[in-house]
Amino acid sequence: MNFHVITLFPDSMSGYINESIIGRAISDKKINVKFYNPRDFVKDKNRRIDQKPYGGGPGMVIQAEPIIKAIEKISNLVFKKNKTKKLNSANKIKIIFLTPGGKLFDTNFAKKIVQKTKITDLIIICGRYEGIDERVNKIFKTEKISVGPFVLTGGELPALILIDCISRQIDGVLGNELSREEDRVSSNKVYTRPEILDFWGKKYKVPKVLLSGNHKKIELWKSKN
DSSP states (O other): OEEEEEOSOTHHHHHHHTSHHHHHHHHTTSOEEEEEOGGGGOOOTTOOOEEOOTTOOSSOEEOHHHHHHHHHHHHHHHHSSSOGGGGGGOSSEEEEEEEEEEEEOOHHHHHHHHHSSOOOEEEEEOOBTTOBOTHHHHHSOEEEEESSSSOOSBSHHHHHHHHHHHHHTSTTSSSSGGGOGGGSOOOSOOOOSOSEEEETTEEEEOOHHHHSOOHHHHHHHHHHO
8 A cells, every 4th residue: 555645744754654563564565655735835935834824814825836735745646657647537536634623533434445445545634724625535536534523723633543543453563463453352441461450559450351261251351242
């Protein structure tokens, strides 16, 4: 899976993707993450990409043209030649437009991307300021996605959430497929050594059922927790 992230702040994301499971997946060539800064697609000497919104209101809006040009570059890289006009009919590329008003992202969405589609390249557009000119969505077949009922400063954190969750569904990314908690009975209460933890004069013990060796009872305990 190739992730193409359109963002004004690519450096803010690089630290996370180069660490742990995601970093290893990149090294093992299970996934690939590339960044595209809209500022690289403007002629303005100051690399300005925002303007006041039509209709009034506070804040600034990211112009459509730099985003469009970034998508065109990605399309040309994927298809190896200029086939941008076919992008909307291609089933190997999906464009996600991150916005607080989008469809709520969940693990089922991530599974569908990996298991039930022919998508090889995912374009993720990170918003900033008051948002991005809506005409980007009219020109391209985008899917508006939100990661929760809250507003963030920008789309970079949601983009990392998507990359992380979707990557976990790709075979070979996790060292042990059983580590994929959503595919097994897993409790949000977990314990490890020592069996008795002494803190401030009080002893905190591991639940007896987890020490019993009775797998049926352990699974029942996990399902209840």
